[in-house]
Amino acid sequence: MVMKKITSPFNITLQHESIDSQITAALERLGESLRILLSTEAREHGLSPIQAQVIIFLQSHSREKNTLSYLAKEFSLTKATLSDVIKILVEKDLVQKKERPSDARSQVLALTPAGKKIASSCGQFANPLLLPVSHLNQQQKLTLKHSLFTLIHSLYQQRIITIQRMCYTCIHFSPATPFPFCNLLKIDLTEEKLRLDCSEHEENKERKV
Amino acid sequence: MVMKKITSPFNITLQHESIDSQITAALERLGESLRILLSTEAREHGLSPIQAQVIIFLQSHSREKNTLSYLAKEFSLTKATLSDVIKILVEKDLVQKKERPSDARSQVLALTPAGKKIASSCGQFANPLLLPVSHLNQQQKLTLKHSLFTLIHSLYQQRIITIQRMCYTCIHFSPATPFPFCNLLKIDLTEEKLRLDCSEHEENKERKV
DNA sequence: AAATATAGTTAGGAATCCTAACTATATTTG
DNA sequence: CAAATATAGTTAGGATTCCTAACTATATTT
Numbered sequence: 001m002v003m004k005k006i007t008s009p010f011n012i013t014l015q016h017e018s019i020d021s022q023i024t025a026a027l028e029r030l031g032e033s034l035r036i037l038l039s040t041e042a043r044e045h046g047l048s049p050i051q052a053q054v055i056i057f058l059q060s061h062s063r064e065k066n067t068l069s070y071l072a073k074e075f076s077l078t079k080a081t082l083s084d085v086i087k088i089l090v091e092k093d094l095v096q097k098k099e100r101p102s103d104a105r106s107q108v109l110a111l112t113p114a115g116k117k118i119a120s121s122c123g124q125f126a127n128p129l130l131l132p133v134s135h136l137n138q139q140q141k142l143t144l145k146h147s148l149f150t151l152i153h154s155l156y157q158q159r160i161i162t163i164q165r166m167c168y169t170c171i172h173f174s175p176a177t178p179f180p181f182c183n184l185l186k187i188d189l190t191e192e193k194l195r196l197d198c199s200e201h202e203e204n205k206e207r208k209v
Numbered sequence: 210m211v212m213k214k215i216t217s218p219f220n221i222t223l224q225h226e227s228i229d230s231q232i233t234a235a236l237e238r239l240g241e242s243l244r245i246l247l248s249t250e251a252r253e254h255g256l257s258p259i260q261a262q263v264i265i266f267l268q269s270h271s272r273e274k275n276t277l278s279y280l281a282k283e284f285s286l287t288k289a290t291l292s293d294v295i296k297i298l299v300e301k302d303l304v305q306k307k308e309r310p311s312d313a314r315s316q317v318l319a320l321t322p323a324g325k326k327i328a329s330s331c332g333q334f335a336n337p338l339l340l341p342v343s344h345l346n347q348q349q350k351l352t353l354k355h356s357l358f359t360l361i362h363s364l365y366q367q368r369i370i371t372i373q374r375m376c377y378t379c380i381h382f383s384p385a386t387p388f389p390f391c392n393l394l395k396i397d398l399t400e401e402k403l404r405l406d407c408s409e410h411e412e413n414k415e416r417k418v
Numbered sequence: 419a420a421a422t423a424t425a426g427t428t429a430g431g432a433a434t435c436c437t438a439a440c441t442a443t444a445t446t447t448g
Numbered sequence: 449c450a451a452a453t454a455t456a457g458t459t460a461g462g463a464t465t466c467c468t469a470a471c472t473a474t475a476t477t478t
Contacts, residue, residue, distance in 0.1 A: 022405050024338045026357035031240015036285045076245045081435045105443045105456040129233045132363035141228050143352040148235035154341035196231050290466050314425040314474045
């Protein structure tokens with residue numbers, strides 16, 4: 001993180017950036033790019049970025065859990081903000097609210113047929129990272145996945161991310177017996193099988209370090 | 210990228226996410242977290258996120274090139290948007306505009322003493338990624354750096370990123386003779402030395418693939 | 419010298435996202 | 449069981465972000 005300045009024999013200031021800060025800078029850069037891309041693509045579909053995010057999320061996570069409050073946590077926004085967004089999506093007939101018998105205060109959010117249609121065309125969002133990622137070799141991919149998962153887990157432990165659904169933080173996860181194991185699916189969680197976003201995830205609130 | 214759905218012996222739907230899409234999802238997740246973090250931290254310093262980004266950028270890139278237009282490209286915003294942001298920063302006496310003798314239309318942006326002061330306290334932005342990154346082993350770091358640089362370079366080639374300052378896209382960069390080499394600094398660009406953001410960078414507009 | 423390009427500003431407006439105050443239902447507790 | 453507290457969600461009002469379009473002024477090209 002320290003920035004050393006060295007004068008080279010050619011009288012040019014050499015910045016020596018540590019590899020750690022180069023990595024964090026690269027992650028920031030990629031994140032920024034993806035965000036700009038999302039907003040551009042969303043606009044082409046007549047959606048705002050957050051509207052698109054909600055629709056894509058509902059498409060890939062269809063289930064009872066999807067309430068307004070849950071989405072607010074997912075996106076780190078207030079309920080008021082999400083309420084506005086959902087209201088517009090309901091007016092556009094892309095999302096519908098269904099009563100939840102178990103709790104009269106809350107409603108389950110789901111895509112309407114029109115919403116599903118848009119979602120699947122948004123799902124085609126030509127993610128410009130997929131091609132270059134696919135060109136990495138298998139070893140690089142595994143290392144990359146492992147490193148990124150570690151970083152996300154660390155943000156979760158630092159309480160910066162409040163919601164996620166990765167194996168490390170699931171009540172069904174056994175750390176090492178002798179390998180990480182999923183007690184629900186009864187499978188060894190090799191590097192390949194570890195999930196970032198499991199539909200069966202149930203949070204283990206302990207957040208052991 | 211294909212999402213296979215398999216019914217497990219336990220009647221639980223197994224999603225098989227490809228490692229490629231897990232990686233892109235993880236990158237999106239990290240990017241989103243960093244953005245939220247920036248906005249939180251900026252607010253604590255009485256700045257908006259974009260104001261903070263501008264100040265941090267000016268701190269680490271003090272030079273003639275820093276015009277309003279350059280920053281607009283850097284952040285993928287319009288000149289109108291940047292003009293507003295800069296106006297406010299000038300009113301707050303954090304940024305100053307200096308005349309540029311070579312071109313009377315444009316002005317060079319630089320931090321005022323007050324701006325530098327804020328910048329260095331913002332520079333302390335406890336980046337929550339630095340600690341977990343530092344705990345990766347050297348081999349993981351090198352692979353991570355290499356992969357992330359490759360991805361950024363690919364976004365540049367796809368014209369999604371319009372400005373950057375990494376070795377691959379610099380006129381002083383020789384790809385392999387037999388190793389990548391910087392013709393300006395006269396050094397071999399080993400993985401360790403490759404830069405993401407070099408102050409001597411001059412764009413090679415060819416964008417060879 | 420005229421046409422075109424570039425740097426930057428201004429005005430007006432849509433969208434994002436917040437806080438605070440509120441209603442209604444659930445849950446906990448004395 | 450009634451009162452206190454917590455949770456789901458809405459509404460109103462406002463600050464900020466960020467855009468397009470129209471504009472001025474200076475540079476560059478033809």
